[in-house]
Each structure stands twice: as structure tokens, then as C-alpha cells.
Amino acid sequence: MAYWLMKSEPEEMSIDDAMDESAVPWFGVRNYQARNFMRDQMRIGDGVLFYHSSCAEPGIAGIAEVASTAYPDHTQFDSKSHYFDPKSTPEIPRWMMVDVKALRKTTLLSLTEMRNSPELSTMLVLQKGSRLSITPVTPQEWHAVLALLDK
DNA sequence: GCCAACGTTGGC
DNA sequence: GCCAACGTTGGC
Numbered sequence: 001m002a003y004w005l006m007k008s009e010p011e012e013m014s015i016d017d018a019m020d021e022s023a024v025p026w027f028g029v030r031n032y033q034a035r036n037f038m039r040d041q042m043r044i045g046d047g048v049l050f051y052h053s054s055c056a057e058p059g060i061a062g063i064a065e066v067a068s069t070a071y072p073d074h075t076q077f078d079s080k081s082h083y084f085d086p087k088s089t090p091e092i093p094r095w096m097m098v099d100v101k102a103l104r105k106t107t108l109l110s111l112t113e114m115r116n117s118p119e120l121s122t123m124l125v126l127q128k129g130s131r132l133s134i135t136p137v138t139p140q141e142w143h144a145v146l147a148l149l150d151k
Numbered sequence: 152g153c154c155a156a157c158g159t160t161g162g163c
Numbered sequence: 164g165c166c167a168a169c170g171t172t173g174g175c
Contacts, residue, residue, distance in 0.1 A: 133172085155174100161166100163166095
């Protein structure tokens with residue numbers, strides 16, 4: 001079992017939105033590295049840190065789990081969608097997504113708190129210049145985050 | 152709104 | 164394959 005951090009803009013989909021659904025399709029990823037993580041490595045039951053980005057209070061807002069293996073992101077074929085990709089075809093889809101099931105909303109572990117926690121300093125999301133919307137999390141980092149969330 | 156950092160595109 | 168130009172991310 002693996003662990004991941006997945007960014008979502010709360011204005012697009014917040015932890016509250018995700019908690020209202022049994023699972024949510026993680027559409028809109030348009031970065032090859034992030035896609036490859038979903039397509040090649042994610043398994044049902046993997047742990048997910050649900051991170052709010054591009055907002056007033058960025059940080060980890062909840063715990064979730066991977067609820068499906070990867071399948072084609074339908075928004076790439078929708079010419080009216082913001083995520084439309086004219087170079088992708090249903091025969092050879094370029095972009096994939098997984099379903100994510102939110103398990104619980106937590107008190108926010110803010111980006112500032114994360115940066116101030118030495119045990120989290122190795123997290124990829126905290127590295128200078130890191131922009132990946134999906135990053136692997138080590139078991140040590142996962143447990144350190146859970147310990148901070150339970151404080 | 153600014154801007155650093157990164158990813159992608161496309162001409163050569 | 165190189166790399167300049169451009170677009171995007173995302174914190175501040």
C-alpha cells in the first residue's frame with residue numbers, strides 16, 4: 001500500500017465537497033508525471049492526503065483513499081470543457097484519472113505548519129519549486145502527518 | 152497582481 | 164537534440 005498527496009483547489013473541489021460524495025473522479029490532471037503516478041502506481045486503498053492549493057489557507061484538509069484504478073478522464077474529449085485536449089482521442093486517450101473517496105475532514109494542517117515541522121521536511125510538496133499536483137508520500141511522512149493532525 | 156520555478160511546444 | 168518562448172502553477 002502506498003501513500004499520496006493530491007492537490008485540489010477548494011473552489012473547484014474542497015474536502016467538504018468530496019465528503020458529500022461516496023467518491024469523486026479526480027479529473028483535470030494534465031501533467032504526465034502526475035498521470036503516470038495514477039496510471040502506473042495507484043492501487044485501490046492507497047492513502048491520500050487531501051491538500052487545498054491556490055487558496056487563502058493552503059494545507060492538508062483531510063484524509064482520503066484511492067477508490068479505483070486509473071481510467072480515461074472524459075473531460076479531455078469534451079470540447080466545451082476547460083480540460084479539453086484536441087490531441088487526445090478515445091482510441092488513444094492521453095489523460096487518466098482515478099476515483100478518490102474522502103474519509104474524513106481534519107483540522108487544517110497549514111502549509112506554514114508543514115514547513116515548520118522538521119519531520120515533514122522531506123515531503124516532495126515542500127521542496128523548492130515543486131508544482132506537481134500528485135506526489136508520493138513515504139510511510140514515515142504519512143504517519144508524521146497523521147500524528148500532527150491528531151494533536 | 153506579482154513572479155519564481157517548472158513544463159511544454161515548436162523552430163531549427 | 165537544443166533551447167527560446169510561452170503557458171501554468173501556486174504561494175505570497
